[in-house]
Amino acid sequence: MNESLVIIGAGHAAGQLAASLAQDGFKGAVTLVGEEPHPPYQRPPLSKKFLAGEVTLDRLYVRPPAFYDKSGVRLMLDTRAVAIDRSARTVVIDGGAALPYTTLVLATGSRPRALPLAGNDLDGVLYLRTVQDVQAIRARLAAGRRLVIVGGGYIGLELAAVAARQKLQVTVLEQAPRLMARGVGPIVSGFYERLHREEGVNVITGTAVSGFAGDDRVTHVVCGEARHEADLVVVGVGAAPNVELARDAGLAVEDGIVVDAQCRTADPAVYAVGDCTRRLHPMLDQNLRLESVHNALEQAKIAAASICGRPPPAMETPWFWSDQYDVKLQMAGLSGGHDTAIVRGSPDSGRSFAVFYLRDGVLIAVDAVNRMPEFMASKALIAARARPDPSRLGDERVAMKAFAV
Ligand SMILES: Cc1cc2nc3c(=O)[nH]c(=O)nc-3n(C[C@H](O)[C@H](O)[C@H](O)COP(=O)(O)OP(=O)(O)OC[C@H]3O[C@@H](n4cnc5c(N)ncnc54)[C@H](O)[C@@H]3O)c2cc1C
Incomplete structure (x- = not known):
């Protein structure tokens, strides 16, 4: 049977998924249904350089628009999916047409609360x-x-x-x-x-x-x-996941479409990736919904590998960033539940310091303010569930590479 893969939502996760499917050698037809008029683009610059007028829209695209044509991906923009019929394996779009699928991926993202x-x-x-x-x-x-x-x-x-x-x-x-x-x-x-x-x-x-x-x-x-x-x-008071299509189709939803480590829902023909999902995170041992570029990219790569029968990519510590003025904040891990916070540098003066969060002696997260070495080292330490010496962590004279695992 000819495989036909439909992706609902044409955002960051969907753009990466289309690229990863091409890389992983997916042979079937791919259709991307997105309600926005643009091919998949990156949202982070929307509140940063794009808002400031420092970059143009074409710099935001996840892949150049020509990629989709070249890779045989059918882009249906300005098109909203309005229903999923799981028994017929079709997606109904506005206007009433039904798109058949053998595999469906929900990449519907989230919307402002x-x-x-x-x-x-x-x-x-x-x-x-x-x-x-x-x-x-x-x-x-x-x-x-x-x-x-x-x-x-x-x-x-x-x-x-x-x-x-x-x-x-x-x-x-x-x-x-x-x-x-x-x-x-x-x-x-x-x-x-x-x-x-x-x-x-x-x-x-x-x-x-x-x-x-x-x-x-x-x-x-x-x-x-x-x-x-x-x-x-x-x-700007947070985001709510776009889960209505999934819920109406009878898929499990708990503030996010419930997926497993391979981004599969309980229906073997339906995957979900990105902001709209909730999963038991294997590295953080928590059931959560993440809203981040890293999560969108990681889940897109995992889903593509699973669909193509390839081994999943290696997992990275979840991370996030924010740019405000001349200050880059980089966060890795999740600090909730920490019992110790170790500060390196001075948060009360200047614009450069880091806070390390530990639980039972294990490094679980870092907030690094204009501190790339602290961020990079911590990502690896968190993944390794390392137990760095807190007094040395807080000591500026000890270089971060001294903690390498
Ligand atoms: C202003 C802003 C700044 C951000 N900054 C950062 C940052 O600095 N770092 C970071 O890590 N993350 C940041 N994020 C979060 C990051 O952009 C999201 O986590 C990421 O976009 C999630 O990708 P996604 O593909 O899951 O969802 P989205 O990119 O939201 O894409 C989902 C798409 O699906 C479409 N869609 C939904 N329902 C349907 C339907 N029924 N039919 C057709 N299309 C549909 C939506 O319109 C949307 O285009 C930021 C987000 C915003 C809004």
Whole structure:
């Protein structure tokens, strides 16, 4: 039988999957169904250099557009998959046509969590996930304008950095007591609060937004009794996985499509990869859903290998990064559940230090601020479940290569 593989979603994971299938020698027909008008592109620059206007869209593509033609991949852009019929093995797209598959891969990603508050639909209340979102935001970034960012996570803070450099008046409102609380430890949060204040951003933590005010266009963000003037509001309060298609098709969903180590769902013909999945992570021993480029690329390569009957690629420690001003944050592992935090360098002055997180003496994560050697060494140490001497870890005189495993 001729194999026919359909990928739903044309994002980062899907682009890598198409490339890995070609590399692994997949012989069947591949169709990529994506609701956005662009071939698969990288999202990280959307809140960094692309937002700042420093790179153009063609630099964002996961593979050059010509790759798909050359590799015989059929790109169906501007096309939304609306249903999966698992017994007929077809995907229904908008307009009603049915695409047959022998293997289906869900790569539907995630979407910004909406804030269902009064005034959410006012003109000027925006979200940041796609190229179109950035184009809408960029068109309104002008020096002197008041930008209120709801959410002090990495996307909100990257936007704050770009906007502050473009001389907007920027306010960040964060409900938690500290910034980037989901991603980094308290020491690093404290550093980022100082960093943004130094750059002129008004950071307010521990404040919950209760609504947006204005006639047609937003003029204020309301936080209980307090009102913050705004010409533009961008909401960045996390992402929700796009799981509806899978759920409606009867696949297991638990805040993410449940997959195994090979990215297979319980249906042997259906895989899922990227932001939309949840899995027992073999290296972290945790059941989790990761939203990162590393995860999207890794799962795409694993799924391609599994589909082509090849051995899976070697696993790497999960990692993530964020660029704000002249500061590169690189994180590896997950720091939740640590019992010891060791600091190398000074978070209270300057812009370069690292925090190592240990549990029962084992290094489980690092947050490295402008510290590439600490990040690179820690990735390997975490994978090896190493037990570095904490006093030496914190000692700047001991080079990171001394800890090599
Ligand atoms: C602004 C921003 C900055 C980021 N910065 C970083 C960073 O610095 N480092 C990092 O590691 N990660 C970063 N990320 C996260 C990273 O981009 C995601 O983890 C990654 O894009 C996940 O890839 P994916 O293919 O799973 O999902 P996506 O790239 O979101 O792709 C999913 C695609 O599927 C489409 N789709 C969904 N449902 C359907 C349907 N029914 N029919 C057709 N198409 C559908 C969606 O429209 C989307 O185009 C950032 C994300 C954003 C938004």
